[in-house]
Amino acid sequence: MVLAVRARNLRVGYVDEDENILWAVKGVSFEVNQGEVFCLVGESGCGKSTIGNTIIGILPPYAVTDGELHVFGKPVVRGNHRDYSGIRGRIVSYVPQNPGTSLNPYQTIGTQLYYVLNSVYGWDKKKSLEVAKKYLSLVELDPEETVDRYPHELSGGMQQRAAIAIALSTGAKIVVADEPTSALDAHLRLQLIKLLMKLKESESLTLVMITHDLVAAGKICDSVAVVYAGEILEKCSGSNVIVEPLHPYTQMLADAVPLLGFKRRLKSIPGEPPRPDEEVTGCVFAPRCHLAFEKCVEPPPHFKVYKGEVACWRYAGNAKQ
Amino acid sequence: MSAVISDSRKSPNSSVKGLYQNLTRRYLRRTKFKIGLVITLVVLVLALVSPWVVPYPDEGAGYVPPEASQREKEPPSLRFFFGTDTRGRDLFSRVIMGVRSAVIQITTVISLSLLIGLLAGVLAAYFKGVVEIILNYLVELFISIPAVIIALVLRLALGPGLMTVIASLVTTWWSWYARITYVYARSVMEMDYVTLARLSGLSPLKIMTRHVMRNVLTPVLVQAVTDMGSVLLEASTINFLGLGLPLNSPEWGVIMLEGLSVLEIAPWISAYPGFFLLVTALGFSLVGDTLREEIDPRLRRRWRLWF
Amino acid sequence: MPNNNVIVSLRDVVAGYLTTGKGWRSLFKHVNVVLKNVNLRICDGERVTIIGESGSGKTTLLKVILGLLKPVRGEVKVLDKEIYKLPWGERVSVLRQVGYVPQDPYKALNPKLRVKTIISEPLEHMSIKPREIEERVYEVIKMVQLSNKVLDKYPNELSGGMMQRVLIARSIIHDPEILILDEPTSALDVSIQAQIIELINSIHKRLELAILAVTHDLGVAQYLSDRAIILYKGSIVEEGYIDEVITRPRHEYTNLLIASYQVFK
Numbered sequence: 001m002v003l004a005v006r007a008r009n010l011r012v013g014y015v016d017e018d019e020n021i022l023w024a025v026k027g028v029s030f031e032v033n034q035g036e037v038f039c040l041v042g043e044s045g046c047g048k049s050t051i052g053n054t055i056i057g058i059l060p061p062y063a064v065t066d067g068e069l070h071v072f073g074k075p076v077v078r079g080n081h082r083d084y085s086g087i088r089g090r091i092v093s094y095v096p097q098n099p100g101t102s103l104n105p106y107q108t109i110g111t112q113l114y115y116v117l118n119s120v121y122g123w124d125k126k127k128s129l130e131v132a133k134k135y136l137s138l139v140e141l142d143p144e145e146t147v148d149r150y151p152h153e154l155s156g157g158m159q160q161r162a163a164i165a166i167a168l169s170t171g172a173k174i175v176v177a178d179e180p181t182s183a184l185d186a187h188l189r190l191q192l193i194k195l196l197m198k199l200k201e202s203e204s205l206t207l208v209m210i211t212h213d214l215v216a217a218g219k220i221c222d223s224v225a226v227v228y229a230g231e232i233l234e235k236c237s238g239s240n241v242i243v244e245p246l247h248p249y250t251q252m253l254a255d256a257v258p259l260l261g262f263k264r265r266l267k268s269i270p271g272e273p274p275r276p277d278e279e280v281t282g283c284v285f286a287p288r289c290h291l292a293f294e295k296c297v298e299p300p301p302h303f304k305v306y307k308g309e310v311a312c313w314r315y316a317g318n319a320k321q
Numbered sequence: 322m323s324a325v326i327s328d329s330r331k332s333p334n335s336s337v338k339g340l341y342q343n344l345t346r347r348y349l350r351r352t353k354f355k356i357g358l359v360i361t362l363v364v365l366v367l368a369l370v371s372p373w374v375v376p377y378p379d380e381g382a383g384y385v386p387p388e389a390s391q392r393e394k395e396p397p398s399l400r401f402f403f404g405t406d407t408r409g410r411d412l413f414s415r416v417i418m419g420v421r422s423a424v425i426q427i428t429t430v431i432s433l434s435l436l437i438g439l440l441a442g443v444l445a446a447y448f449k450g451v452v453e454i455i456l457n458y459l460v461e462l463f464i465s466i467p468a469v470i471i472a473l474v475l476r477l478a479l480g481p482g483l484m485t486v487i488a489s490l491v492t493t494w495w496s497w498y499a500r501i502t503y504v505y506a507r508s509v510m511e512m513d514y515v516t517l518a519r520l521s522g523l524s525p526l527k528i529m530t531r532h533v534m535r536n537v538l539t540p541v542l543v544q545a546v547t548d549m550g551s552v553l554l555e556a557s558t559i560n561f562l563g564l565g566l567p568l569n570s571p572e573w574g575v576i577m578l579e580g581l582s583v584l585e586i587a588p589w590i591s592a593y594p595g596f597f598l599l600v601t602a603l604g605f606s607l608v609g610d611t612l613r614e615e616i617d618p619r620l621r622r623r624w625r626l627w628f
Numbered sequence: 629m630p631n632n633n634v635i636v637s638l639r640d641v642v643a644g645y646l647t648t649g650k651g652w653r654s655l656f657k658h659v660n661v662v663l664k665n666v667n668l669r670i671c672d673g674e675r676v677t678i679i680g681e682s683g684s685g686k687t688t689l690l691k692v693i694l695g696l697l698k699p700v701r702g703e704v705k706v707l708d709k710e711i712y713k714l715p716w717g718e719r720v721s722v723l724r725q726v727g728y729v730p731q732d733p734y735k736a737l738n739p740k741l742r743v744k745t746i747i748s749e750p751l752e753h754m755s756i757k758p759r760e761i762e763e764r765v766y767e768v769i770k771m772v773q774l775s776n777k778v779l780d781k782y783p784n785e786l787s788g789g790m791m792q793r794v795l796i797a798r799s800i801i802h803d804p805e806i807l808i809l810d811e812p813t814s815a816l817d818v819s820i821q822a823q824i825i826e827l828i829n830s831i832h833k834r835l836e837l838a839i840l841a842v843t844h845d846l847g848v849a850q851y852l853s854d855r856a857i858i859l860y861k862g863s864i865v866e867e868g869y870i871d872e873v874i875t876r877p878r879h880e881y882t883n884l885l886i887a888s889y890q891v892f893k
Contacts, residue, residue, distance in 0.1 A: 043817040044788075156682070185681035185844065186888040212818065256822045258847030260874055260889050266851060268822030272787055513730035514738040514746075517798070520694065520728060521750040522720040535740040 002072060004174050004206040005032040005055055009067035010077065012050050012059065021064055022276045024050040026230035026284075029302075032223075034173070037200055037207045039217035039238065042227035043253075045273060051227070052176045052210045056094045057084035071174070090120065093172030097179040099159035103151035109136070109162050110147035116169050135165040138202075140195060157188040161195065168203065176208045181216070193220055214253050218242040226250050229274050229284045236308030246310040248291045283313065354611040360604025368424040371417050381414030383569040394587040404589045407579050408569075416593050418571040423601060426556045426572075427549050429487050434494035435545055441495070442502025443533050446510050447525060456499065463496035468555050472564040486556055486565035494552065501544055505537045547609025550602030557598055573598050633672040634708070635725075635806045635838050636693055641666045641702030643692050659700055662688040664862045666702070670806065675832060675839040677849040677870070679885070680859035686842045689859065690810055693840070694728060695719050707805065724750070727799035727837075731810040733791035737783040743794050744779040750802040768797040771834070772827060789820040793827065800831060806838040807831070813848050825851050846889045850874065858882050 007030050013023035025047045032038040040048040053059055054069060054077060069077035071087050096102040104112055113132035117123050123131070133143035139161040151159055160180060167175050177196070181189040197220060200207055211217050217224050221238035226247060234247040245251040255267040271288045274280055282297040283289070289296070295313040303315040372378045380386065389409030397404040403412035445456035472489035479485045509515065509532065518528045559565040560574030568575060573594035580590030644661040662685045670676050680686035691697035692704060695711045704712055706726065711719045730736040737746055744765060751761050769776060772793040783791060792812065799807055812828065813821040825848065832839050841852050849856055849870060856873045858866040858881065865879040877883050 043819060186846070187681075187884050190888040214818070253818060256818050258845075258851055260847055260850065260886065263850060263871075266822040266825060268826065269819035270823075272789065272820075511735075512738075513732065513736035516696070517728065517730070517736065518749065520696075520720065520723055520726075521802075522717075522724060522753065523749070524753075531741070532738055536738065 002034050003031050003070070004034045004036075004072060005030075005038075005208065006070040007031075007051075007068065010051070010054065010069050011066040012047075012054050013064045013066075014060070015062045015064060020277075024230055024276055025054070027067065028225075028227075028230075028232045030225050030232060030235060032174075032206060032208060034206050035200070035204050036222040037196075037209060037220060037238075039209045039211060039221035039224045040227055041211055041214050041217045041224055041241075043212055043273065045276075046227045047230040048210045048227045049178055052178055052208065055174070055208060056092050056176050057082070057088035058094070089170055089172070091172055092174045092176060093167040093170045095160075095163050095167045095175060095177040095180055098183050099156060099163050100151070100183075102163050103159060103166075105151055108148050108150055109154075109165075113147075113166060113169055116166055120170050132165075132169065135169045136162070138168065138199070139165045141165070156184055157191065160184065160188075160192060164195070164199075168199070168205075174206045174208060176210070178210045179212065180209065181211070181213070189216075196220070214250070215242060215257055226253075229280070230276065231284050231311065232302075233285065233312070234308065234310045236310075240307050244307065246305060246308060246315070247285075247312050248289050248314075249285050283311070351611060353607050357604050357607025357609075357611065360600060361608050364420055364424065364601050364604065367417060367420040369421075371421055375411075375414035375417050377411040377414040378418070380410035381418035381571055383410075383415075383571060385410060385569075394583060394590070396587070397589060403593045404587070406576065406590050407583060407587070412576075412590060412593060415571050415576055416573065416597055419573045419576065419594060419597070420601075422566070422570065422572040423553055423556075423598075426483070426486060426490075427552050430490040430494060430552050430556065431545050431549060433487070433491045435498050435541070437491070437495040438498025438500075439502050439534070439537070439541065441499040442504075443506050443529050443537065445499075445503050446506030447529050447533060456503065460496040460500050460503070463493055464500065466493060468493045469559060469562065469564070472559045472562070476564045481565065481567045483566060486559050489559060489564075490552060490555060494548075497548075498541060498545070502537055502541055505540060506533050509533050509536045543609065543612045545609075546612055547606060549605035549609065553602050553605070554598065634669055635672055635706070636668075636670040636840070637703075637705045638666050638668050638692070639703040639705075641692060641699045641704060643688055643697060643699035643702075645688075661700070662862050663692065663699070666862075666864060668857060668864065668867075670838050670840055672805065672838055673836055675829075675841075675852060675854045676857065677841045677843055677853035677855075678857045678859055679843060679846060679849050681844050683861070684859040685862040686859055687810075688862075690808065690842060693808065694726065695723050724754075724802060725805045727802070727804035727807040729792075729795045729799045729807070729809040729812060731814065733783075733788060733795055733815060736795055737791060739783050741782075742779070743781055743783070743786075746783075747779075747794060747798045747801060750798065754802070764801055768801045771800070771831065772797045788816055789823065792816065792824055796824075796827065796831070800835060800837075803835070804837060806840060809839070809841045811843055812841060812852075813843070813845065821848065828852060846874070846885055858885070 007028055009027050009029055010025060011023055011027050012025040013021040015021055028051065040051055042048045054065065055071065057076065059065070059082065064080055065077050065082060066079060067077070068075060071091060074087060076082060076084050076087055110129060110132055113135065114125055114128040117128040117131055129147065133147060136143040136146050141158060141161050146154070146158070146162065151162070154162065180196070181192055184192060193216065196207060199205055209217070209221065218238050218241045224236060224238050224241045225232045226234040226241070226249065228249055234245070234250050236246060241250060242254055245254055252267065252269045256269060258266060269288055274284065283292070283300050286292045286296040291314065293313070295316070300311045300313045302309050302311050305315055367374070372381070375381050380389070385408045391409065392405050393409040394407060395401060395405040401411045401413060403416060406412050406415065441456055445453045468489045471492050472485060475485045475489050479488065515528060515532050518532055556565070557572070557574030557577070560572050561578050563578060566572045566575050568579060576594040577591045580587065584591060641663060642661060642665060643663040644659045646657050647660045666689065678686055678689065688697065692699055693706070695706070698712045703710060706722050709722050711722055714722065747768060748761050748765050751764065765779065766776065769779065774790060774793050774797070778786070778790065778794070786794065792815070809828065813824055816824060828839065828841070829852070839852070841849070843849055843852070853870045856868065856870040857864055858873070858879065860881045866873060866877065866882045873882060874886060877886060
């Protein structure tokens with residue numbers, strides 16, 4: 001099977017005004033198979049959005065990279081050299097978090113789709129409009145109605161769908177969605193997730209979803225990578241991440257989420273994640289981990305366990321590296 | 322692995338002092354700022370010490386010594402670095418002493434305009450309703466009238482002099498700051514900390530000073546610094562047109578006016594003050610620009626490639 | 629512990645915003661009604677959450693309770709005083725019994741002020757001696773589990789969780805009867821949400837005040853309330869003890885909310 005995305009020791013950082021490099025992503029490796037739903041899960045500031053941005057190719061000019069990133073075999077990141085020609089907007093497309101700001105407020109949805117289709121395929125207005133309507137109905141929006149609407153005339157949920165339609169219309173094989181449901185109400189969230197699942201089937205899309213919702217990730221993703229302070233702590237299949245989390249952090253995250261109808265004691269994780277400029281020695285989660293022991297002063301390697309991969313010294317015994 | 326330890330949270334850009342620290346640390350490296358700062362500092366120093374530094378201070382102030390009539394309109398020489406003017410006075414002394422006049426005009430105009438503008442803007446944003454409507458009306462009115470036209474009117478009313486220049490400029494510039502303040506103040510009024518303050522029973526005065534003014538001041542001040550160049554140019558224009566300071570004053574616009582009639586035979590008389598005008602205005606602009614970049618975190622990013 | 633003192637009561641409240649209509653109607657200003665016939669009561673020591681999504685009118689409802697938006701019709705009483713019949717000055721003295729924590733900590737903290745000033749602001753013209761103010765500040769900082777070092781910092785030096793705690797500290801320093809929180813956990817990470825929920829509950833116990841929280845998150849509501857009120861398109865569609873509302877919902881909107889929450893469980 002072709003690997004849609006492959007990252008090897010990818011590091012991404014930003015240069016600040018004092019010429020220091022702040023590494024937001026500190027050496028991650030993962031693989032995304034074609035046609036699967038891959039989730040990057042983590043809290044704010046952990047670097048998951050940065051990883052997403054690196055896949056899409058929208059890192060700012062003051063970013064520095066290291067390691068490798070391949071998209072469908074093509075190396076887009078090698079060391080500090082980034083080359084997204086033919087990939088950005090063509091193979092990989094993007095659905096941003098806030099639908100309100102990702103759509104051009106001065107153009108109708110139809111016009112926006114036209115510009116995309118025209119630049120990718122070179123079609124004229126008439127043909128583009130036909131194809132545009134096809135994509136709109138794909139995302140379950142009324143094509144005739146929506147084509148002439150301006151973004152502010154649509155509700156939040158509809159705006160998000162329109163954004164997805166635009167992302168799909170590029171013909172991209174990989175769609176990176178950055179917190180696609182955070183800006184939506186609960187019942188809209190459900191609808192959107194169902195839509196994404198349907199699209200994955202019908203369009204054989206590869207979906208990279210960035211989210212902080214561990215439970216949603218577990219439910220709909222084929223594989224999950226848990227990100228913390230710029231590192232991947234755990235990789236496993238979606239269903240397992242809630243049921244049998246490997247890493248203590250994942251377990252604590254799962255314990256911190258309120259469950260309905262089941263009033264168990266909410267356990268919070270004491271302290272806060274390290275800031276990007278803080279020097280970290282040893283396991284990056286150790287300061288907050290209630291299961292930390294002496295070995296944790298050294299950074300743990302990734303242990304392959306039968307259910308996935310985890311960066312935690314507690315698994316040193318039962319695994320091969 | 323990581324190259325770092327700089328705690329970016331340690332820089333308190335919440336205070337003017339913090340702003341200064343940021344500036345000196347980072348922006349002294351920037352050529353733009355360096356050039357602007359050098360020019361500005363030179364200008365300020367000259368404004369203070371010019372009478373003691375120039376070779377002919379009396380002539381600089383406007384006095385025409387009896388022997389001057391023999392050396393009218395002489396080109397630049399070792400004795401008179403910039404040559405002499407239409408009455409034979411040392412142009413160099415006049416131009417250098419003109420710095421003082423420039424600085425006085427700028428600082429007075431800007432401080433007065435800021436005072437009135439800030440007050441008006443904050444009051445309108447806080448009290449809304451009628452106050453708001455009146456302010457907007459006044460701002461629209463005054464912001465569109467060129468200062469020169471007002472100078473014309475005031476010249477008739479007040480006669481020549483510094484007052485006329487300052488009054489004309491303040492009459493237009495206050496509305497500019499009032500509008501900027503008003504816009505910023507309105508967004509501050511939307512902030513929850515203002516709501517909280519009102520609910521805690523703070524007096525309007527307290528809210529306006531502690532919450533609104535403090536958050537509006539920095540961007541407006543930065544704008545003011547950037548405006549210094551334009552104010553200087555406008556003031557000199559008014560003087561150049563003969564609507565402000567009288568002839569023989571140590572002011573660049575006035576000197577340029579004097580040199581206008583003899584432009585072909587003695588171009589240096591208008592050229593030197595013109596050049597100084599340009600450089601000074603540029604210096605202020607550069608400083609103001611850099612300051613604005615410091616304030617606006619979005620602009621600040623890595624555009625060092627461009628400068 | 630809850631006794632029968634009513635802290636906040638709303639009767640038949642209809643509220644909205646003035647807008648100009650379209651077309652010929654633009655000659656007249658009319659009210660765009662957002663809240664329709666709202667009746668609610670919060671008693672001393674109770675924990676109540678209002679659950680509503682965007683567009684439900686929860687922001688408007690909060691404004692009405694806080695004395696910031698006069699309703700078109702209906703009676704609003706805080707501590708038995710009809711606040712909209714009072715001039716602003718007197719209204720504020722009544723509202724001083726109310727502590728308010730706004731939704732967005734970035735907009736609720738003045739970036740130019742130190743935490744110490746921010747927290748002590750409500751006490752300022754209550755004729756309390758400066759030393760006593762300082763003591764209360766220390767007391768309250770400890771209650772929200774922050775160290776004294778925070779007092780000299782500026783808001784931009786704090787994390788999201790810390791800012792939220794500072795806001796809570798400010799809201800309780802003047803010993804209110806009721807604490808009103810607007811989406812107290814929405815801006816926070818999951819791991820910190822739990823800390824804040826716990827904090828609010830502990831303050832509720834220690835200070836014996838009533839809690840009114842507005843949230844869109846049913847799960848959070850479960851932990852933060854005794855009673856829940858579900859707001860949908862400006863009307864209260866369901867009301868009752870939280871456990872009952874969740875296990876035996878009566879309105880279909882409630883069902884919808886529960887279903888969307890649970891699909892992921």
